[in-house]
Amino acid sequence: MSENRVNVAIIGPGNIGTDLMYKILKYSKFMNLKIIVGIYSTSEGLKRARDLGIEASSEGIDALLRDKSIKIAFEATMASAHLKNAPLLERAGIRAIDLTPAAVGPYVCPVVNMDDNINHPNINLITCGAQATVPIVAAVSSVAKVKYAEIVATIASKSAGPGTRQNIDEFTQTTARGLEVVGKAEKGKAIIILNPAEPPIIMRNTIYTVVEEQNKDQIIAAIEKMVKKVKEYVPGYKLRVPPIFDEEKVTTMIEVEGEGAFLPKYAGNLDIETSVAVAIGDRIAEKLVREGV
Amino acid sequence: MSRFNEHIRIVDTTLRDGSHAVKHQFTPEDVKAIASALDEAGVYGIEISHGDGLAGSSIQYGWALYSDEERLSAAKEVVKKSKIAVLLLPGIGTRKDLQRSIERGAKIARIATHVTEADISEQHIKMSKDMGLEVMTFLMLSHMESPSKVLEQAKLMESYGADVVYVVDSAGAMLPDDVRARVSILKEHLTVEVGFHAHENLGLAIGNTLAAIKEGATVIDGTLCSLGAGAGNAATEVLVAVLEKLGYETGVDLYKIMSTAEDIMRPRMSRPQIIDRASLALGYAGVYSSFLLHTYKAAERFKVDPLDILMELGKRRVVGGQEDMIIDVAYELTHTRTETSTA
Numbered sequence: 084m085s086e087n088r089v090n091v092a093i094i095g096p097g098n099i100g101t102d103l104m105y106k107i108l109k110y111s112k113f114m115n116l117k118i119i120v121g122i123y124s125t126s127e128g129l130k131r132a133r134d135l136g137i138e139a140s141s142e143g144i145d146a147l148l149r150d151k152s153i154k155i156a157f158e159a160t161m162a163s164a165h166l167k168n169a170p171l172l173e174r175a176g177i178r179a180i181d182l183t184p185a186a187v188g189p190y191v192c193p194v195v196n197m198d199d200n201i202n203h204p205n206i207n208l209i210t211c212g213a214q215a216t217v218p219i220v221a222a223v224s225s226v227a228k229v230k231y232a233e234i235v236a237t238i239a240s241k242s243a244g245p246g247t248r249q250n251i252d253e254f255t256q257t258t259a260r261g262l263e264v265v266g267k268a269e270k271g272k273a274i275i276i277l278n279p280a281e282p283p284i285i286m287r288n289t290i291y292t293v294v295e296e297q298n299k300d301q302i303i304a305a306i307e308k309m310v311k312k313v314k315e316y317v318p319g320y321k322l323r324v325p326p327i328f329d330e331e332k333v334t335t336m337i338e339v340e341g342e343g344a345f346l347p348k349y350a351g352n353l354d355i356e357t358s359v360a361v362a363i364g365d366r367i368a369e370k371l372v373r374e375g376v
Numbered sequence: 377m378s379r380f381n382e383h384i385r386i387v388d389t390t391l392r393d394g395s396h397a398v399k400h401q402f403t404p405e406d407v408k409a410i411a412s413a414l415d416e417a418g419v420y421g422i423e424i425s426h427g428d429g430l431a432g433s434s435i436q437y438g439w440a441l442y443s444d445e446e447r448l449s450a451a452k453e454v455v456k457k458s459k460i461a462v463l464l465l466p467g468i469g470t471r472k473d474l475q476r477s478i479e480r481g482a483k484i485a486r487i488a489t490h491v492t493e494a495d496i497s498e499q500h501i502k503m504s505k506d507m508g509l510e511v512m513t514f515l516m517l518s519h520m521e522s523p524s525k526v527l528e529q530a531k532l533m534e535s536y537g538a539d540v541v542y543v544v545d546s547a548g549a550m551l552p553d554d555v556r557a558r559v560s561i562l563k564e565h566l567t568v569e570v571g572f573h574a575h576e577n578l579g580l581a582i583g584n585t586l587a588a589i590k591e592g593a594t595v596i597d598g599t600l601c602s603l604g605a606g607a608g609n610a611a612t613e614v615l616v617a618v619l620e621k622l623g624y625e626t627g628v629d630l631y632k633i634m635s636t637a638e639d640i641m642r643p644r645m646s647r648p649q650i651i652d653r654a655s656l657a658l659g660y661a662g663v664y665s666s667f668l669l670h671t672y673k674a675a676e677r678f679k680v681d682p683l684d685i686l687m688e689l690g691k692r693r694v695v696g697g698q699e700d701m702i703i704d705v706a707y708e709l710t711h712t713r714t715e716t717s718t719a
């Protein structure tokens with residue numbers, strides 16, 4: 084297609100992969116979605132791709148590897164699958180953007196540490212809970228020393244798929260590590276809650292940070308600036324309760340509303356993952372285009 | 377069917393659910409005194425964890441004075457016959473917490489989820505079984521769903537390997553008929569034992585427990601002097617007395633458990649365990665009992681009426697663990713009030 088775009092692929096035509104497909108088509112400035120691969124010929128996601136004129140294959144990663152024009156692949160399957168696919172992609176010189184908890188590559192939150200990892204062959208998106216909360220912890224860390232960060236991510240039951248449910252232990256631990264590694268909290272803790280209320284609730288996150296020698300104005304300004312930055316790629320990201328100060332504790336509440344296109348609006352937890360994936364993909368693609376790869 | 381000599385296993389959760397009432401400030405000395413007396417009295421299980429389960433010590437749920445490990449180690453030194461139990465809520469506690477508990481003598485894992493979310497317990501039920509633990513599972517806030525929904529979720533827990541599935545009245549909101557309907561359908565369709573965990577918010581903890589036992593529940597939770605979240609739990613000493621009068625076998629010595637409550641527990645209580653207005657509101661509105669003390673705190677911080685907070689939480693159908701919603705509601709109440717007053 085256009086010489087200002089690089090060819091990319093999606094592995095996994097499930098809910099996440101399909102939403103990602105629509106977002107790439109709609110928002111990406113530097114990516115051309117060339118192929119989407121799955122393993123079931125009856126896949127609804129593959130059918131949707133074909134209807135849009137995008138190549139779709141049920142031959143799995145082999146179909147993708149045959150296409151030598153692919154520069155970036157999004158892994159939207161499961162951790163176990165990505166552990167197998169990661170070395171194949173790297174050998175083929177394809178950059179991997181991993182939406183599973185496999186964590187083969189470094190944790191990346193685009194508004195915090197994209198530049199440090201832009202050349203890495205494999206980038207991991209941590210968890211949706213981390214993508215929603217790490218920016219706030221990082222914002223506070225940028226102006227104060229965060230001794231401890233604790234987040235509570237509450238998501239609508241309907242938006243939590245079997246992957247999250249069967250691996251909730253890893254989800255809890257990985258999100259906590261994301262607060263430490265990317266958010267720069269000395270210690271992180273994550274609490275995940277599923278709420279079955281009808282109509283489904285919009286994803287909400289409470290972020291507690293314990294900071295030394297806080298400057299309230301600086302913290303408020305850093306958080307507000309960060310929310311604006313995240314909003315650029317996740318329009319439904321908003322401050323629900325501005326920072327509340329109690330001695331050393333700062334409490335911030337964030338709501339993440341989904342775009343409401345392919346996935347429902349309440350599924351902000353899924354929306355933030357695919358939005359982040361597109362943002363990361365575009366940054367890498369832009370660099371590849373500029374380098375003339 | 378004769379109910380005489382039917383065996384009921386009692387799990388005392390003073391050192392877990394009861395810790396809500398003392399804001400998680402139990403010391404290793406408290407644990408030793410209470411656990412050794414419970415062991416001596418002959419309860420089946422002694423649950424020891426933060427009120428919100430392993431790793432519950434947090435800003436969200438309140439800091440514990442001592443870690444789960446320190447309190448479990450203290451119990452391990454004194455408990456001889458009873459089994460030490462720990463509570464784990466998937467999404468809060470993790471595999472590491474379970475492993476650390478086993479090293480400190482835990483023999484029973486109690487895995488708890490909201491009544492509609494049983495499938496997030498699969499991973500922890502299976503790992504607990506693999507670690508050789510007896511597994512009891514909790515369907516929290518069981519009053520919020522129909523008996524058939526409770527059964528559907530209980531069957532999932534049974535399929536993952538639970539040894540006992542509990543109907544848990546976390547909000548103390550059930551009436552005896554609600555308990556009967558849920559326990560009886562489980563008893564009819566499950567092959568594993570059925571348990572019941574009561575709260576006293578509507579004054580029905582003992583009555584509801586009896587209703588559960590009559591429908592076939594054989595594992596029952598209680599706390600000494602009712603110590604617990606909200607208006608507290610079914611008093612272990614009262615349960616033992618009542619069950620003995622009815623001819624059930626609990627294995628617990630009545631005189632010893634009465635003395636444990638009166639001489640060991642009561643002097644350590646920091647506030648009277650009563651059905652005050654806010655606890656009653658929890659039961660009436662169907663709100664998670666652990667929210668009580670957090671609600672008082674937020675009401676003071678934001679200068680709003682605790683009853684308004686609780687009623688709004690009930691309306692929003694908030695589930696267990698969502699203590700941050702108390703701040704959200706309190707903040708919103710102040711906000712609305714300011715807007716109205718300036719309008």
